[in-house]
Amino acid sequence: MCGIVGVFSNAPVNQLLYDAMLLLQHRGQDAAGIVTMLERKFFMHKAKGMVRDVFRTRNMRALPGTTGLGQVRYPTAGNAYSEEEAQPFYVNAPFGIVLVHNGNLTNAHALRSELFSTDHRHTNTESDSEVLLNVLAHEIERATRGVPLHIQDIFTAVEAVHRRLRGSYAVISMIAGHGLLVFRDPYGIRPLCLGRSADGGVMVASESVALEGSGFTFERDVLPGEAVFIDLQGQVHARQCAPDASLHPCIFEFVYLARPDSTLDGISVYQARLNLGETLAQRVVSTVPPSEIDVIVPIPESSRPSATQLAHLLGVPYREGFVKNRYVGRTFIMPGQAVRKKSVRQKLNVIASEFKDRNVLLVDDSIVRGTTSREIVQMARDAGARKVYMASAAPPVRFPNVYGIDMPTKDELVAHGRTIEEIRQIIGCDALIYQDVDAMKRAVMKAAPKTPGAVPLGGFEASCFDGVYVTGDIDTEAISRMNGNRPRIEETDIDASRLTLPNHSE
Numbered sequence: 376m377c378g379i380v381g382v383f384s385n386a387p388v389n390q391l392l393y394d395a396m397l398l399l400q401h402r403g404q405d406a407a408g409i410v411t412m413l414e415r416k417f418f419m420h421k422a423k424g425m426v427r428d429v430f431r432t433r434n435m436r437a438l439p440g441t442t443g444l445g446q447v448r449y450p451t452a453g454n455a456y457s458e459e460e461a462q463p464f465y466v467n468a469p470f471g472i473v474l475v476h477n478g479n480l481t482n483a484h485a486l487r488s489e490l491f492s493t494d495h496r497h498t499n500t501e502s503d504s505e506v507l508l509n510v511l512a513h514e515i516e517r518a519t520r521g522v523p524l525h526i527q528d529i530f531t532a533v534e535a536v537h538r539r540l541r542g543s544y545a546v547i548s549m550i551a552g553h554g555l556l557v558f559r560d561p562y563g564i565r566p567l568c569l570g571r572s573a574d575g576g577v578m579v580a581s582e583s584v585a586l587e588g589s590g591f592t593f594e595r596d597v598l599p600g601e602a603v604f605i606d607l608q609g610q611v612h613a614r615q616c617a618p619d620a621s622l623h624p625c626i627f628e629f630v631y632l633a634r635p636d637s638t639l640d641g642i643s644v645y646q647a648r649l650n651l652g653e654t655l656a657q658r659v660v661s662t663v664p665p666s667e668i669d670v671i672v673p674i675p676e677s678s679r680p681s682a683t684q685l686a687h688l689l690g691v692p693y694r695e696g697f698v699k700n701r702y703v704g705r706t707f708i709m710p711g712q713a714v715r716k717k718s719v720r721q722k723l724n725v726i727a728s729e730f731k732d733r734n735v736l737l738v739d740d741s742i743v744r745g746t747t748s749r750e751i752v753q754m755a756r757d758a759g760a761r762k763v764y765m766a767s768a769a770p771p772v773r774f775p776n777v778y779g780i781d782m783p784t785k786d787e788l789v790a791h792g793r794t795i796e797e798i799r800q801i802i803g804c805d806a807l808i809y810q811d812v813d814a815m816k817r818a819v820m821k822a823a824p825k826t827p828g829a830v831p832l833g834g835f836e837a838s839c840f841d842g843v844y845v846t847g848d849i850d851t852e853a854i855s856r857m858n859g860n861r862p863r864i865e866e867t868d869i870d871a872s873r874l875t876l877p878n879h880s881e
């Protein structure tokens with residue numbers, strides 16, 4: 376996952392983009408970048424780091440223009456520590472195009488050689504997003520019938536792009552002197568929505584929270600396979616560009632990735648998490664009688680809605696037993712296992728009185744590598760807990776994800792090839808309770824809108840739980856090829872500033 380945003384306005388957009396990216400910071404903490412456009416000229420600034428570290432006043436002043444786009448990156452392909460691979464990406468022909476991408480192409484490898492041998496285009500990084508931009512540029516070139524570019528030609532180009540790309544992609548691009556082009560893969564795996572401001576501005580973003588927090592009113596989600604073009608008068612043109620599009624949003628967005636105050640494809644993330652707590656309650660009672668649980672403690676941050684609902688239904692007190700240091704980022708999306716482990720202890724500290732001589736049920740939204748749960752269970756024991764039970768609002772994560780969540784190696788997953796009892800022993804808890812896959816899907820589905828006109832859900836992209844890959848082109852060979860191109864991390868590369876208080880000075 377990454378966070379992406381694009382905006383057309385009647386006033387300078389640099390601050391708007393910055394603010395929207397802060398609202399999407401939970402989706403990517405490795406790099407950030409903005410491009411603005413003034414007449415035909417692009418202005419870009421991108422670097423490794425969080426938004427508030429990457430953009431200083433002098434950088435903001437150098438981003439003029441009333442149309443622009445930005446991204447916060449969480450790498451899933453290429454080199455996590457290369458500044459070159461921070462987004463946006465730029466190509467000068469045709470017209471000049473910049474692009475930001477959330478997702479992961481599963482055929483980037485084949486496309487890269489095709490681009491070179493057939494399209495005669497050069498890519499200079501390992502990033503799949505650079506490949507995507509070059510495919511788009513090539514198809515726009517082929518579809519173009521002159522200057523200025525016809526909107527119908529842009530849509531023809533997106534049709535061709537859909538035919539060539541596999542995998543997940545929510546894309547915002549900007550064509551110099553023309554406008555913003557936005558599209559979503561035919562399964563709508565990664566989210567993308569559109570809103571407007573009272574003064575005629577248009578914003579597109581990964582999550583509705585970015586629109587609302589920037590003074591825009593949510594209008595609709597971009598449909599799977601659809602392309603939307605926002606011209607320089609702020610007019611919105613749209614066309615369905617994939618013949619068999621069908622909505623299969625990534626279920627992990629609802630479990631962990633997205634902010635709870637966002638609504639994705641009509642589904643409230645918060646409501647989905649409450650529902651997950653409800654179905655989890657049924658599993659808990661069949662394993663541990665509520666009378667044997669003294670207190671329910673969420674593992675901050677993302678598990679809170681599910682834990683609240685679970686405690687309410689079991690009639691057991693809900694207590695905040697861990698306090699989060701808000702200056703440490705999300706540990707799951709940190710590259711490198713050593714830094715993740717260190718961060719769990721730096722991020723969470725116990726309130727010992729909530730654990731002493733009690734039977735505690737810890738609740739997390741998901742257990743992926745098991746790093747968080749193992750540390751937390753030990754911390755609860757060190758604080759004097761009698762029994763430590765652990766519940767996960769999501770089912771075991773058993774399969775690699777190839778659609779933009781960095782869990783591509785099955786060996787990294789604590790649940791891969793292990794029984795629940797084996798996982799319990801590794802985590803070190805007295806009982807381990809997982810949601811089941813169908814219950815999870817039902818719980819999130821239950822939060823889907825019943826309103827007429829809502830886009831029907833074809834299903835969920837839930838491959839990391841059920842091993843079913845919606846794009847149908849994923850086999851063991853494809854997964855190991857992608858592993859070869861997953862973000863490379865040297866522990867010595869770890870950016871220590873991410874574990875400390877950021878410097879707010881100019």
Ligand SMILES: O=P(O)(O)OC[C@H]1O[C@H](OP(=O)(O)OP(=O)(O)O)[C@H](O)[C@@H]1O
Pocket residue numbers: 631674675676677678704705706707708739740741742743744745746747748
């Ligand atoms: O099994 P693991 O590999 O440790 O991954 C799972 C943990 O990572 C996430 O928390 P994170 O700290 O990233 O973010 P949060 O504060 O939003 O919960 C998630 O909520 C789990 O707690």
Ligand SMILES: NC(=O)CC[C@H](N)C(=O)O
Pocket residue numbers: 376377448449450451452453460476477478479480502503504779780
């Ligand atoms: N998480 C994402 O959406 C990543 C986008 C792109 N695949 C990259 O690695 O930069």
Ligand SMILES: [Mg+2]
Pocket residue numbers: 674675676677678739740747
């Ligand atoms: Mg967590």
